[in-house]
Amino acid sequence: MKMTQTFNQHVVKKRNKSLVLHAIKESFPISRADLANLTGLNKGTVSSLVNELLEEQLILESGPGVSSGGRRPVMLLFNQSAGYSIGIDIGVNYVLAILTDLQGNICNEKLIKVQNPTFEQTLEILFNVIDDLIAAMPQSPYGVVGIGIGVPGTVSRTGEILLAPNLKWKNVDLQSVIEERYNIPVKLKNEANAGAYGEKKFGAGKECNNIVYISGGIGIGVGLILNGKLYKGHNGLSGELGHMTINMDGPVCNCGNKGCWELYASEQALLRMAFEQNISIEEGQELTLETLAQLAEDGDEKTIQLMEKLGEYLVIGIKNIINTFNPEQIIIGNRLVALQTWLADSLKENLARNPFTSQQEGLLIQFSKLEKRSAALGVAAFSAENFLTINLEEN
Amino acid sequence: MKMTQTFNQHVVKKRNKSLVLHAIKESFPISRADLANLTGLNKGTVSSLVNELLEEQLILESGPGVSSGGRRPVMLLFNQSAGYSIGIDIGVNYVLAILTDLQGNICNEKLIKVQNPTFEQTLEILFNVIDDLIAAMPQSPYGVVGIGIGVPGTVSRTGEILLAPNLKWKNVDLQSVIEERYNIPVKLKNEANAGAYGEKKFGAGKECNNIVYISGGIGIGVGLILNGKLYKGHNGLSGELGHMTINMDGPVCNCGNKGCWELYASEQALLRMAFEQNISIEEGQELTLETLAQLAEDGDEKTIQLMEKLGEYLVIGIKNIINTFNPEQIIIGNRLVALQTWLADSLKENLARNPFTSQQEGLLIQFSKLEKRSAALGVAAFSAENFLTINLEEN
DNA sequence: ATCGTTTGTCTAGTGGATAAACTAAGTGTA
């Protein structure tokens, strides 16, 4: 019958403890006195909360700091190594698994190339890679605190994969399978959402509250951080901007609609255009994003023009994004990052011609600096964050 | 230096008091005992908070209710008439001002038709209409608690009108002018955002957390309720979906870009198409939305086909909205509501052909039932809500 | 009339935050 969480002193304590923990996490080493200043809490309150966090081994004392004219402070550290989080990015032809500490630092990393595996084969790979990461993990008080998995497809709010067309998966409940085997909280996320979260946590967008992450791969997916939170939509299916109509009289997409953005601005679109324009690659080489990047690098005029065209198409969608969200930051991630050298200028030029200047005021548009790790880092961080929150709730 | 609000017992009390007040507001008449059940708070706590609210005249006791086998409960009412809120919708050729009680019930309403007034003339009209509403307002403990104003243009986060092209206003600070004259909190909002808020509060979307409100007038604006909150974007300029490119090779819009949605699916677009197709209206009549609606009513085949075409174009944008936001509800409001009889089927048919069925699961698409009042009700409710929150903060 | 039930108030107790006193441990200066 309860409509909402009531607010009592227990909640107050949890929130303040979380406040203190996150303050330490964000700006350690830091003294109790500075924490009191930073959080606005009373010195005594900070002291007692800090002591509890020390007991829980979530933070550490690192000895005296430098005096500022009086007693030397005892510096506190966030105990990054109190536990570890696993983040896995399942791509179409790879599985990237990373082990991070609670701060998101990568401690171990496994990249496995795959070729059209079945669901069962993928599961096998996942089990192996997770087992390996756990086996090689240092001793710690909390061990593995969670596993996050990003997939290129739609994920329901309950964590079920509804449809991952490029993996040829439909209605599979990967989350439960992994959760049952390892008995650890498992979070499934759409790859673009995971990437957006990763960029928010570790990218240039740390301070930004409104971020649009464009995951440009074979298709295009978009992850949204709005009002500082991941926006997932009613069924968890937001951000399917690859299938935004930008040319209503255009060719039919395999989704069934006409003139979708990803027909023009995705990796697949680029390869198709390159093929149509008879861009000549060396014998024996396949036509891939990488070979095209190499061609552009070698100064092939036709390829460079193609890149510019791709930039034009990208900007059409980006302008729509700007008009829709008025974001603070737009990050282009995934495969397209490999082309940033040739895309950057084209994007800049085309965006300079956008008449909506107010919307672009203070807007940062950049390529992901996390390389291929945005999604894996994102889900790992999500699991870590989840652990820190749950852990505080329980006490 | 404080990074965040700290949580202490004062906050707890404020939040719980707000919880109780809103519970009463949502489901009065209600007894203290039922409130305790509903909110999860202790009986004693509810009692003391209720007493404070009674003293502040925000709620009322309405005498005994029916017994359920024991002592008869004292029923509590939300005191809707503790104060009044003014909501004003400034349109291109009208000014709609309403006076509502704290619950959002309309107590008085003034609709003034205007013809291309200057900013100063509009200001004069606003002063007059506000004065009139205040003069005719019943006695109450708090009087006018706020004024909300919706305008068809971009409004910065600080409340300044950056650009209202159809009003021909640019960089005007209406908020301060009104605020100084009446010494009451004034909130300025984009008309679409105001409408979205109105629909969230009073429309079919009360329980929905993810609502997209499409304000279809001369142009198209969109208001977004995401994760239960109004999403305004980094500079407050989100929702300019009228200028979403849906036809990248299409005609140039006066915004400078090509193939914007509102070139196809707005009131202006409809009138243009009607003109181009030589739809014959009666002599002496102007070509307007209303005359076209009348023609369709009279069974004019050409006009009806035109409406169907408009529906097709609308759906192209709506599909983009679905793919972007995966909303729970899409509400079409403003001028286009007048055409719902002829648009509804077209929308339904075209949406049935949308391949993204998962995204449409549980999605409600409907026309606004608040008629022209969405925006005015929205800003009035926003001001009322603001008062209730502020009022609790202060004690 | 009596018992059980429901409503609402009252009181004592709990937990957490705060202010301020206090201890500890530095720096600066004569």
Place this chain on the structure above:
DNA sequence: TACACTTAGTTTATCCACTAGACAAACGAT
């Protein structure tokens, strides 16, 4: 070296809001 002054961190007394549970008031049923 002595002493004043600072800053860090702990301890204590107090305050405040919520809770549990006792209690009183008001009602229905028998």
